[in-house]
Amino acid sequence: MADKGRKYHRSGEGRKVRVDLRRNKQNRARQQNLTHDLMNDKESAEDVSLSERVTARGDLFRRRTMVGVRAEGDQLVRDVDPSTCRTGRVSSFIGLHIMVRDDETGVEYSCSVRGILRSLARDARNVVVTGDRVLFRQEGDASQGVIERVEPRHGILSRGSHGREHILVANIDQVLIVASAADPEFKPQLIDRYLVCAEVREIQPIICISKVDLLDTRLLLPNIQAFGRAGYNVVLASTKTGQGIEQLKQLLKGRQTAVSGQSGVGKSSLLNAIDPELGLKTADVSDWTHKGTHTTRRARLVPLSYGGWVCDTPGIRQFELWDISLEEVDGYYIEFRPFVPYCRFQDCTHTHEDHCGIKLAVENGLIPRVRYQSYLRLREDDTWAWKNPARGHAKQPQ
Numbered sequence: 001m002a003d004k005g006r007k008y009h010r011s012g013e014g015r016k017v018r019v020d021l022r023r024n025k026q027n028r029a030r031q032q033n034l035t036h037d038l039m040n041d042k043e044s045a046e047d048v049s050l051s052e053r054v055t056a057r058g059d060l061f062r063r064r065t066m067v068g069v070r071a072e073g074d075q076l077v078r079d080v081d082p083s084t085c086r087t088g089r090v091s092s093f094i095g096l097h098i099m100v101r102d103d104e105t106g107v108e109y110s111c112s113v114r115g116i117l118r119s120l121a122r123d124a125r126n127v128v129v130t131g132d133r134v135l136f137r138q139e140g141d142a143s144q145g146v147i148e149r150v151e152p153r154h155g156i157l158s159r160g161s162h163g164r165e166h167i168l169v170a171n172i173d174q175v176l177i178v179a180s181a182a183d184p185e186f187k188p189q190l191i192d193r194y195l196v197c198a199e200v201r202e203i204q205p206i207i208c209i210s211k212v213d214l215l216d217t218r219l220l221l222p223n224i225q226a227f228g229r230a231g232y233n234v235v236l237a238s239t240k241t242g243q244g245i246e247q248l249k250q251l252l253k254g255r256q257t258a259v260s261g262q263s264g265v266g267k268s269s270l271l272n273a274i275d276p277e278l279g280l281k282t283a284d285v286s287d288w289t290h291k292g293t294h295t296t297r298r299a300r301l302v303p304l305s306y307g308g309w310v311c312d313t314p315g316i317r318q319f320e321l322w323d324i325s326l327e328e329v330d331g332y333y334i335e336f337r338p339f340v341p342y343c344r345f346q347d348c349t350h351t352h353e354d355h356c357g358i359k360l361a362v363e364n365g366l367i368p369r370v371r372y373q374s375y376l377r378l379r380e381d382d383t384w385a386w387k388n389p390a391r392g393h394a395k396q397p398q
């Protein structure tokens with residue numbers, strides 16, 4: 001997402017970057033912190049100008065040139081000598097403490113954030129998020145530290161809040177979409193929604209149909225085939241019979257996986273089956289959320305004993321389509337893509353139009369009917385917060 005509120009450019013060596021700093025309400029306090037941090041770090045920051053301007057959004061910014069900062073993609077990264085730092089991953093937030101797991105030792109440190117990182121962040125709420133790869137220094141007690149640098153992120157899951165992005169977890173490689181064959185009943189359209197979300201975020205999805213011991217899976221064949229034909233990996237699993245568990249284990253090993261799916265489909269049971277050391281509570285509505293109001297919306301990453309991480313948090317499960325519009329949704333049914341150019345109208349919705357490439361492909365069996373029907377239902381579903389303010393915020397899918 002382009003951030004109108006800040007602009008910067010790469011300089012020759014990539015060390016000096018002109019930054020528009022967002023003014024927060026406690027500007028004075030923050031300015032002092034900034035100075036304090038810079039002095040502590042023995043880095044100089046020259047204030048080229050402190051000119052203030054009002055942006056289109058009405059925010060005030062200060063402009064300054066910072067030394068020791070480079071732009072990577074749309075993120076600002078601070079130059080820190082890696083040899084003096086430890087590397088780790090933010091596993092969770094507990095109150096105001098950021099828990100960082102040391103890559104080498106697996107020890108968890110309770111960390112604070114070097115103040116200057118707040119000035120570099122695109123958004124004050126996303127300075128450090130769960131899943132971030134960080135450089136940190138041990139400081140204070142043996143288990144305490146300070147985060148010195150946040151590495152550029154990929155694979156972000158976020159939600160919209162008052163039109164702004166709130167990152168739930170970063171650096172996710174894949175999403176495991178869990179849907180039960182029965183109890184609760186099989187809902188392929190819900191899988192399709194999660195698939196659209198994953199495609200929008202460019203995160204690879206894996207579909208897991210759980211509790212296959214409860215139903216003759218031949219009944220699900222049209223759907224399973226449709227997902228397979230679209231190129232998705234489908235795993236049929238049961239924690240009762242052990243089916244699919246080894247396959248899932250191989251798929252999750254060494255990777256960072258977010259787990260999506262309705263409550264009760266057996267996510268925690270599956271994760272326990274693939275790694276008994278997790279010891280997750282099952283059939284528990286509150287799941288992995290910590291007690292206390294501060295942490296309930298935070299994601300938590302749990303390391304797998306054989307490498308890799310999983311994230312199973314209610315906020316993640318209902319990740320929303322807050323940043324795409326209804327007109328874009330056909331592009332995220334990936335097997336539709338080759339046929340869209342055959343529609344006569346460029347803005348074809350593939351519903352009522354004549355000469356529609358998608359409808360023709362469905363009639364000729366080139367696009368599975370179940371996926372086309374799910375596309376129609378998704379379009380009609382107003383519980384999703386399409387990028388249209390009039391439609392309001394998303395409700396949770398049932």
Ligand SMILES: Nc1nc2c(ncn2[C@@H]2O[C@H](COP(=O)(O)OP(=O)(O)O)[C@@H](O)[C@H]2O)c(=O)[nH]1
Pocket residue numbers: 210211212213214237238239240241261262263264265266267268269270281282283284
């Ligand atoms: N029959 C059957 N029940 C299962 C299976 N996996 C989990 N369950 C049951 O489904 C319920 C919900 O499981 P849980 O793992 O807590 O689901 P979650 O809410 O998605 O984490 C529990 O009562 C489990 O015993 C399975 O493979 N087969």
Ligand SMILES: [Mg+2]
Pocket residue numbers: 267268269281282283284287
């Ligand atoms: Mg659970």
Ligand SMILES: [Zn+2]
Pocket residue numbers: 343344348349350351353355356357358359
């Ligand atoms: Zn069409």
